[in-house]
Amino acid sequence: MSRSLVLACVLAAAFLVGGCGSVSSGGTVQAWKVDDPYLPPPDPSSYAKAKAKTPAADDDADATPVEAAPADDDAPASGAPTDAEIAADLKEAYGGKGGTNLDQAAIASNGTAIIPDTAPRKLVALMHAANDVAHKPYVYGGGHGRVAGEIWTDSAYDCSGSVSYALAAAGYLNGPETSGTLMKFGKPGPGKWVTIYANAGHTFMVVAGLRFDTSGRQNTGTRWQPANARSYAGFTVRHPVGL
Template identity: 45%
Template sequence: MALWCLLGLFTFATTSSDAQDRRHRGRIAEGAPVALQPFTLDEPAPIHLAYYAPRAIPRAEPITEDKQPDPIPQIATSASGPTVSGRRAVLRYGIAYAPANAPATVKSAIWAANTLRRKPYVWGGGHGSFDDYGYDCSGSVSFALHHAGLLGAPLPSNDFLRYGERGCGKWITIYARPGHTFAIIAGLRLDTTDLHYGADVGPRWYTDFRDTRGFDARHPIGL
């Protein structure tokens, strides 16, 4: 019986203490200061607004007689090609380099023949027109001489027997016989016959010479 009395007194004391603590915290919360928002009686600062002002679009002015557009510049072109120092042409990867000391006509002949180095052999090619899809031997030589200003119309091999002057030239020598023609220009052979294959392959440059027995040597006057 005494034990139950002690237990009741302990429970009552604990409950009373908790209630007092809650009342004490409530009084502290009621008396705590409250944070206020800032407030002023001054006039508010002005608000600046940004806005987009579109630019005026320029308009094209009509062309009048007093105001004409600037002329389009013209690009100047000239016939030129690779050169090498000295007096002999040099062959590099199928392209002939004209000697720097050669006359302009010789250089022009070499550079013109360079444009034919991928053309096939076509019998009669280059005779109906200097510009053709393929060339034969005399057509190739005629093409080079024409672009050097040394020939007005294509010639067949037989007619090259009477071209220019007899004998070897200083810069250009044409070897002609009935049925075939080739030329030596600044030391390189312009020929449609590849001696290694023994067949006509088209206009090409070669560094090796060939047997000239049976050929007549001719050259342009002065060259």
């Protein structure tokens, strides 16, 4: 469902130190393109009822009518998965949570985030981009224009560089921000899908129930970690408009 992400921007970088990372002035980034409209798949339990209630086509008006068997709205369609099979699939897909919260992302065995089927388009774009840099090493100033003419493409990212990269891919930023400037980003308080935690020295996000945080990468190999794996004290809480 993902599309190619064009992230190279021609720009002369001005390297200004401030908080976690540094800011390059100006620049644009093309957001991830997600098919419009993006709709979550239908509930599998609806298949059987839809099939049972669909009338047969009357292709031959002169044909001898055949008395139909009494419809059983509760009977599964032939070959349909059982409730137990659906529950097992959901449990595997959503990190052992049994599908109790379909908005909850999960961490795959390769350290990337499994995007929830219910995710809106902007969240899909943001999480694809976050997956792109999830394994990249940490370097102070990474993702802020260390390489002349490239403000987004980098071999390593710091905390605000990786958060900015993900936000830019969803159309929220035209240039990387520091952790200090992210303290005033978007709207105050937690969001439904994305919550940004920032102070003068560090920033991270909670995205669909997972924490996207450079500080845990050295231990797990990925910026995706369980949301309850650190303290949230001392951070300003913000969220992107619409998420």
